[in-house]
Amino acid sequence: MTSSSPAPREISVVCPTYQEGASIARFLERVRGAAARFTDCRLAELIFVDDGSTDGTIETLREAERTWTSPRAVLIVRAHKAGTVSAQILGFRRASSPLVVTMDADGQHPAETIARLAGAWEPSVDLVVASRYVAGGHVEWEFAHRALISAGARRISRIALPGARRLRDPLSGFFLARRELVSELPPTDPGYKILLYVLAMHPRAEIREVGYEMGMRIAGESKLVRGLGFIPSFLREVSRYRRLARSSPRRPVSPAGTR
Ligand SMILES: Nc1nc2c(ncn2[C@@H]2O[C@H](COP(=O)(O)OP(=O)(O)O)[C@@H](O)[C@H]2O)c(=O)[nH]1
Ligand SMILES: [Mg+2]
Numbered sequence: 678m679t680s681s682s683p684a685p686r687e688i689s690v691v692c693p694t695y696q697e698g699a700s701i702a703r704f705l706e707r708v709r710g711a712a713a714r715f716t717d718c719r720l721a722e723l724i725f726v727d728d729g730s731t732d733g734t735i736e737t738l739r740e741a742e743r744t745w746t747s748p749r750a751v752l753i754v755r756a757h758k759a760g761t762v763s764a765q766i767l768g769f770r771r772a773s774s775p776l777v778v779t780m781d782a783d784g785q786h787p788a789e790t791i792a793r794l795a796g797a798w799e800p801s802v803d804l805v806v807a808s809r810y811v812a813g814g815h816v817e818w819e820f821a822h823r824a825l826i827s828a829g830a831r832r833i834s835r836i837a838l839p840g841a842r843r844l845r846d847p848l849s850g851f852f853l854a855r856r857e858l859v860s861e862l863p864p865t866d867p868g869y870k871i872l873l874y875v876l877a878m879h880p881r882a883e884i885r886e887v888g889y890e891m892g893m894r895i896a897g898e899s900k901l902v903r904g905l906g907f908i909p910s911f912l913r914e915v916s917r918y919r920r921l922a923r924s925s926p927r928r929p930v931s932p933a934g935t936r
Pocket of ligand 2: 781783894899
């Protein structure tokens with residue numbers, strides 16, 4: 678770096694975890710390897726919010742917390758499984774960087790994409806979403822019924838939430854946001870789609886989408902979509918965000934001092 682180069686943009690990463698014992702060590706290796714190659718951004722910390730995993734996830738993450746320095750690893754353990762949304766809000770509250778990426782810890786979200794999300798951010802932008810459905814994006818579903826469920830869920834999100842019509846992949850679990858956009862969300866019942874909550878509460882947020890290829894889980898199986906029980910709980914979640922958005926005072930998209 679020359680003396681005139683700007684300092685690399687600093688990023689915190691927040692990952693919700695639950696029973697990822699079979700994949701978490703590989704995930705940690707992948708993120709650390711990718712972060713070592715970042716040039717225009719610096720991964721300051723990885724914050725894991727675990728909901729009482731009993732399969733070794735916590736032990737592996739504790740070891741990273743003890744030994745990692747750059748990036749730091751931070752582990753927050755909650756007593757009970759309470760969904761990813763509240764876990765992610767908690768993680769954003771603990772983040773030290775004003776720009777935070779949230780991603781899954783099962784290997785489906787490639788760590789290299791973190792740098793591309795950071796590269797697409799600029800001061801007028803609130804959210805940079807890693808998208809499966811714009812140029813450069815791709816997803817291959819392990820089971821055909823998941824493609825159908827996902828397409829249906831996308832359509833429902835668009836009907837229910839105006840903010841969700843503004844991007845191609847409103848169900849993405851992988852995005853960069855200004856910290857306050859998520860950390861200041863009011864607490865809500867257990868849910869799994871934090872981007873929908875953000876879009877409901879900030880329908881006019883300034884958004885960019887960056888294509889990425891969603892991978893397969895390193896190991897284990899989805900904790901979210903098991904059978905058709907997912908559908909009614911998804912519908913309840915979307916209508917809750919719609920209600921919350923309607924009943925909450927219009928908040929400024931960009932709180933002063935965060936840009
Ligand atoms: N803290 C927390 N993490 C969860 C919970 N459910 C799933 N996760 C984590 O959230 C991420 C996404 O879950 P996953 O089962 O892969 O969902 P899918 O990708 O939609 O099939 C993974 O890192 C999981 O370990 C939960 O209730 N609490
Ligand atoms: Mg997954």
